[in-house]
Amino acid sequence: MIRVEGLTVSFETVTAVEGVDLEVGRGEFLTIVGPSGCGKTTLLHAVGGLQEPTEGRIRIDGEPPGRARDAGRVGLVFQEHTLLPWKTALGNVTFLRRIAGKPPDEPGARRLLDAVGLSGFLEAYPRELSGGMAQRVAIARALHLDADLLLMDEPFGALDEITRDELGVELRDLLRERETTVLFVTHSVPEAVFLGDRCVVLRGTPGRIEGVFDLDLPEPREPSLFTDRTFQEWVGEVRAALYVEASPRR
Numbered sequence: 423m424i425r426v427e428g429l430t431v432s433f434e435t436v437t438a439v440e441g442v443d444l445e446v447g448r449g450e451f452l453t454i455v456g457p458s459g460c461g462k463t464t465l466l467h468a469v470g471g472l473q474e475p476t477e478g479r480i481r482i483d484g485e486p487p488g489r490a491r492d493a494g495r496v497g498l499v500f501q502e503h504t505l506l507p508w509k510t511a512l513g514n515v516t517f518l519r520r521i522a523g524k525p526p527d528e529p530g531a532r533r534l535l536d537a538v539g540l541s542g543f544l545e546a547y548p549r550e551l552s553g554g555m556a557q558r559v560a561i562a563r564a565l566h567l568d569a570d571l572l573l574m575d576e577p578f579g580a581l582d583e584i585t586r587d588e589l590g591v592e593l594r595d596l597l598r599e600r601e602t603t604v605l606f607v608t609h610s611v612p613e614a615v616f617l618g619d620r621c622v623v624l625r626g627t628p629g630r631i632e633g634v635f636d637l638d639l640p641e642p643r644e645p646s647l648f649t650d651r652t653f654q655e656w657v658g659e660v661r662a663a664l665y666v667e668a669s670p671r672r
């Protein structure tokens with residue numbers, strides 16, 4: 423369980439997020455959507471213990487984020503893939519798990535690379551991969567860590583729409599099976615609705631929570647959902663929260 427209470431993060435010249443309260447249950451898939459610069463990455467960094475709150479506090483199962491991260495219980499996928507250039511795709515996937523002190527599981531790493539469509543590139547180096555392929559390696563690496571909490575910052579940003587949709591379905595199934603808690607940032611409203619158990623709309627400068635949507639949609643989520651009317655109604659509601667006329671804030 424993640425508890426974010428009154429989180430404000432200020433940098434020298436700008437307050438990135440302000441007064442964010444959020445609770446995320448174990449195994450929940452929470453999507454976060456909002457315009458560029460509204461503080462999504464900052465929020466994720468704070469939950470991952472990479473950014474100290476200016477005000478407020480965050481607890482992961484009652485612990486400060488830094489401690490949960492050091493214990494290898496938090497996996498991260500950044501907007502940029504951050505692969506180690508001197509390691510192969512397979513090497514990148516297995517490496518992080520080793521660092522976290524978890525038992526090696528190379529067959530598991532191979533299965534994950536296969537699941538993201540890269541079984542033919544196990545021995546390829548990052549420089550030999552396209553941007554989207556490198557990003558898929560980073561996703562496999564985060565999954566291989568088998569963390570309780572996965573923080574994903576636009577993990578599908580470098581992917582085409584078809585790969586994105588397919589990978590989304592697969593990722594969601596896999597993570598639900600493992601009961602991983604997920605915070606997933608995206609710019610795409612349909613993606614946020616398709617993947618999320620709940621969706622948070624963040625907006626403004628500083629970023630605040632504009633709305634939280636309980637996405638009551640049929641499980642398992644399947645691609646046919648994209649044309650479902652209830653799905654489209656949710657997309658409309660989330661969009662409306664994103665696009666409401668900015669209300670003046672004190």
Ligand SMILES: Nc1ncnc2c1ncn2[C@@H]1O[C@H](COP(=O)(O)OP(=O)(O)OP(=O)(O)O)[C@@H](O)[C@H]1O
Nearest residue numbers: 433434436437438457458459460461462463464465
């Ligand atoms: N390390 C930092 N130092 C100073 N300002 C920062 C830092 N990180 C973020 N900011 C500022 O905080 C605000 C929110 O940035 P953040 O990266 O969280 O936005 P975002 O919602 O993730 O945007 P995007 O969708 O473009 O990734 C921006 O105004 C940004 O300039």
Ligand SMILES: [Mg+2]
Nearest residue numbers: 462463501575
């Ligand atoms: Mg960002």
